[in-house]
Amino acid sequence: MFCFFQSEGLQQEVENLKEKVEELTVDLEILRSEISEKGTDGVASDYQVKQLEQQNERLRDALVKMRDLSNQEKNDAARKTKLNEDMSKESTALKKDKEKLQSEVASLQAEMIDLKDQVDAALGAEEMVETLTERNLKLEDKIQSLEEELADLEALHEMNEELQENARESELELREDMDLANGKVAEYKRKLDATSETIADYESTISKFRELVTSLKESIRELQSKQAEAGQKEATPTIETFDFKAKFAETKAYAKDYETISKTIDMELRKLEVAQANKHIAMLQSFMPDFFVNRGGDHDAVLMLLMIPRIIGKAEMLSSQVKEKFELTEGINRETVLKTHKAEQSSFGNNVILMLSTLQAVLRQYESALNTCSTDLLLKIGTLLPEMNAHEKSMDYFVDLLRKDTLDETVSLDLLEKSIAYFQQLYTVHLSSEKVDCTSMMADKIRLTTNATASGRTGTNRNIYLDEDLETCCNDTRTCARKIKRRLPQKQGPATPLNFGKEIQALLSEAGKNITHIVRSLQYTAAGAMQQAALLTGGRMDIENLKKDSEGLLPKKIEEIAYQATDKVYGKEDNGPYDTLRKSFGMVVGAMNKLANAMENGEYDFDGTHEKMPLAPVKVRADMLRTQIADIELMKHRMATKDEEIVELKKKLLMKQEELSSQQIRLGLLEKKVENATRDSDDRTDQMQRKMDDQLAQFKKKEKQYEETLDSLQADIDALEQEKYELKERLKVLSKKSLLEGISRQASATSPLSPMGGMSISMQESPVLQQQIVTLKEALKFTKNENIRLQADQMKEKMAKLPPLRIQINLEIPDGFPGAADLKNLVKQTVELQNEVNNLCSHPRVVDITKRKPGLEPASQSVDPVKELIARTTLLTLLEKKMQELQANITTVQAANRPGGQVRADFSTFPTPQFAKMLHEKSSDSMLVAKKYCSTINGGIYKKLNCTTVTSFSGFGHNVKKYRPR
Structure with missing residues (x-):
């Protein structure tokens, strides 16, 4: 072409x-x-x-x-x-x-x-969804079965609740009996311990006497051996009997001595453990920082937290010992009051127990509040440790009196009252807004009310003629307190705490305050009455004086004493003993009835929602301290690393300074070079300026010469025009x-x-010449057309002599063909490759070298002609590679869709040798149709890529074109 x-x-x-x-x-x-x-x-x-x-x-x-x-x-x-x-x-x-x-x-x-990363993490999402769906279906089946079981269990649960309600009532009654029995057992144990100590002393004395007896027995045996043989036969059985009894007594004494020795050893071991623990604590304190041991620090807060339960334990021990010592009884008559001191001692003991119960109630609220408060508040309360130590010493004072057996009704209780007032005031100021342990508060207030009613009954019996209604109110209060006590959750049982609001807390506090005022009023009244009775009898309370004063004190006198007592206790709120005491007792009885009814109805019971308990402030402080110590260690490590880094940086700084000095020297040299270069450039600039001025002068001179030449040429043109006009006139004449x-x-x-x-x-x-020219042009045109016609006829004859093309009419792939998808893909790839080759052949590109001046290097690689050459070579290589891959794919598809054309191996599949040989043979189906040439540049030399189009792949009912380079 x-x-x-x-x-x-x-x-x-x-x-x-x-x-x-x-x-x-x-x-x-x-x-x-x-x-x-x-x-x-x-x-x-x-x-x-x-x-x-x-x-x-x-x-x-x-x-x-x-x-x-x-x-x-x-x-x-x-x-x-x-x-x-x-x-x-x-x-x-x-x-x-x-x-x-x-x-x-x-x-x-x-x-x-x-x-x-997210895609990698979510690769198994589909499998997870399938497994979760299966699990969900299984769980739905389980839920249905569990719902059926739940219905059965709910019915059983209702029956169980009824049985538990009945069992709970019986359990509360049995627990009350058990508490009484446990109290008696504890008292018996204390008595047994005291008795065992006394017995140990007695046994040590008896052992000494036994040693003396054994020595005497030996002397007696020596004397008896000297007696007559007749007397020995009668004395032998008695001696054996005596020896048997002595051995039995010695064995029994040895057992008691062994028990005493074991207790002594236990006491010594406990003393050693206490000493070791104190020494351990002292050593640990030496490791702690100064801010931990300083005044108002964490150490004071820890000591304060230990002090609260210690004071509670001492108060509990004092109350139990006071009950033992004073033998508190409720049966008090006239003779007991006036003849002996039992009534006064019983009143004193009840008063001490009441005050200790009040102190325990306040301190238990301290214990609850300090376990839930903030760390700042804990440290603030810890600063009051010296004041609390003073009040603990007052408690130790009563313990010492009890140890020395000097605690009696003559001892003043002002120190105990001051301690109670101090702790109550401190709680009101600092801890009133903290969380309250409702169960502990209810139990303490009920214990306080029970002790107060016992003390009130004693005071009422001593002042029986004051008001008979007080005893009735006291009995009602005691009955309600017992009811409430039965309903209280036991510490040994499951965690079922009570829960009530601020209103009930205020009601409990007010009831405790009123019943305490009632007891104190009765005690002051009884004490005043006893003083008046002593004055009437002359200070002697014997049988004769009792007979003389059978009437006792007059009601007016007792009423006067009662007025003084209530005025002393109630102060401005006093309205007389009758109204004030009745009002206070009425408030107490009403509060107890309300609480008893609420407890029986379960209004304060546990609802099953466990509140998240905050971490104790002491643990928070401990964690903070450990964190601070860890931070200090970390900072030390960081400081060490920083020091090492500083040393390395100093070394680097010295190296940099040396480099800087060398760079400064180089900079000086470069500055000198720059100055010289600047001087040279200035000289060159001056030279170029002079050359440019010379060029401008020459250009102006040439421009002037050009204008002169132009003027002369214009004059010549005008003369020639005139001569031309004259010649035309002459030609017209011919x-x-x-x-x-x-x-x-x-x-x-x-x-x-x-x-x-x-x-x-x-x-x-000349018209003749013009006519000849027109004729010649028409003849030339006719000759051209005839030449073209003859060439076309010749080409038609050549095309007619060519063999006919075999064109497959049915180009559609039949349905169900096994390799239809692969065949379509190959056809698509072949068409794309053919389009790329056609575009390459039909759009040849010439390297543009007009964008740069000759003899200069290109400014960048993108405008370098070699870059264009490399891109063109890369494109040809890529097309050749695509063509080879397409040939391999066509061979694979042919082998896969023709029976016996493929051999399968473990790692790949290959066409059979016979099929491969058949593909490479020339058949009548393959023939040369056309040749296409596409030009390219390779190293400045033009080459031609011969691409032959062959219709050779017709095994599937349609032709596929492929390109084979030569």
């Missing part, structure tokens, strides 16, 4: 040259006729005129071109300057965009890494007839070849 187009171009050039030859022949004939008519001189002048005209036209064209070129150069210079400015602006903008895009690329890469005669006469004559170009003006004005 390329050769055909090339031949057409050459034929067109031949025709153009023929036309020029014909025109020149006509001019030659005209010149010959002129020479024959005018001679050589006239023709020469005409020839010179024509030459001058042509020269003028060329000069005019050159002048116009020169003006256009100068204007074009100016415009190009301005355009290039503007383009340079635009390109510099675009370059700066592109640099900014590049920086932004680089930052975006970095962020996108980081995001891509995160997304890859007759057409003489011209034709001259042409016919001189046609056969030969003349020397005239120069190219003739008198075109006379030729154009």
Whole structure:
């Protein structure tokens, strides 16, 4: 095809040259006729005129071109300057965009890494969903079975609740009996311990006497051995009996001595453990920092937390010992009051127990609040440790009195009252807003009420004539307290705490306050009455004085004493003993009844929601202290590492200073070089400036010469125009007839070849010549058309001689074909490859080298012609690789869809040797249809890639084209 187009171009050039030859022949004939008519001189002048005209036209064209070129150069210079400015602006903008895009690329890469991690983590999501769905179905089945079981269990639960309610009531009654029995057992144990100690003393004395007895027995045996033989027979059985009894007594004494020794050993071991524990604590304190041991620090807070349960334990021990010591009884008559001190001792004991119960109730609330308060509040309360130590010493004072057996009704209880008032005031100021342990508060207030009713009964019995209603109120209060006590949750049982609001807490506090005032009023009244009775009897309370004063104190006197007592206790709230005490007892009884009914109805019972208990402040402080110590260790480690880093940085700094000094020396040298270069550049600039001035001067001189030449040429042009006008006038005068005669006469004559170009003006004005030119043009056109027709007929004959093409009409793939998807994919790949090759062949590119000046290196690699060459070579290599892969895929599909065409192995599949041989053989189905050539540049040498189109893959009912390079 390329050769055909090339031949057409050459034929067109031949025709153009023929036309020029014909025109020149006509001019030659005209010149010959002129020479024959005018001679050589006239023709020469005409020839010179024509030459001058042509020269003028060329000069005019050159002048116009020169003006256009100068204007074009100016415009190009301005355009290039503007383009340079635009390109510099675009370059700066592109640099900014590049920086932004680089930052975006970095962020996108980081995001891509995160997304890859997320994708990797979510790979098994589908399998997890399937497993979860199966588990969900299984769980639904289990839920249905469990719901059925739940219905059965709910019915059983209702029955169980009824049984538990009945069992709970019986359990509460049994627990009350058990508490009483446990109290008695504890008392018996204490008595047994005291008795065992006494027995140990007695046994030590008895052992001494036994040693004496054994020595005496030995002497007696010696004396008895000297007696007569007759007396020995009678004495032998008694001696054996005596020895047996002595051995039994010795064995019993030895057992008691062993028990005493074991207790002594236990006491010594406990003393040793206590000493070791104290020493251990002292050693641990030596390891703690100063802020831990300082006043108001964590150490004081810990000691305060230990003090609270210690005071509670001491109060519990005091109350139990006071009960033992004073033998508290409720049966008090006239003789007991006036004849003995039992009534006064019993009243004193009840009063001590009541005050100790009050102190225990307050301190238990301390214990609950300090386990839930903030750390700042704990440290603030810890600063009050010295004051609390003073009140603990008052408790130790009563313990010492009890140890010395000097605690009696004559001892003042002011220290105990001050301690109670101090702890109550401190709780009101600092801890009233903290969380309250409702169960502990209810139990303590009920214990306080029980002890107060016992003390109140004693005071009422001593003042039985004051008001008989007080005993009734006291009994009612005691009954309600017992009911409430039965309903209280036991510490040994499951955790079922009570829960009530601030209103009930205030009610309990008010009831405790009122019943305490009642007891104190009765005690003051009883004490005043006893003083008056002693005055009436003269200080002697014996039988005779009792008989004389059978009436006792007058009611008026007792009423007066009661007024003084209530005024002392109630102060401004006093309205007389009758109204005040009845009002207080009424409030207490009402509160107890309300609480008893609420407890029986279960209003304060545990609702099953366990509140999240906050971490104890002492544990919080301990964690903070451990964290601080760990932080200190970490900071020490960091400081050590920082010191090492500082040493390394100092070394690096020294190295940098040395480098800096060397760089400064280099900088000085470079500055000198820069100065020299600047001086040289200034000299060069001056030289270039001088050269430019010289060039400008020369340019102005040449411009002036050019203008002068232009003026002279313009004058010549004007003269030639005038001469041309005159020649035209002369030509008009010539007759057409003489011209034709001259042409016919001189046609056969030969003349020397005239120069190219003739008198075109006379030729154009001759109608005969014009008619001949038109005729010749029509003949030339006819010849061209005839030539084209003949060539077309020849091509048709050649095409008719070619064998016919075999075209498959049915191009659709039948349904159910096994390799349909692979075949469609191969067809698509083949079409894409064919399009790429066609585009490469139909759009050849020539390397653009006009963008740079010759002899200069390119500014960047992107405009280097070698870059274009490498890209073109890479594209050809890629197309060849695609073609090879497509051939391999076609062979694989053919082998897979033809029986016996494929061999399967463990790691891959291969076509059979017979099938491969068949594919490589030439068959009648394969034939050469066309050849395509695509040109490329490889190292500056043009090569051709021969791509042959073969219709060879027709095994599946349609043709597939492939490219095979040669």
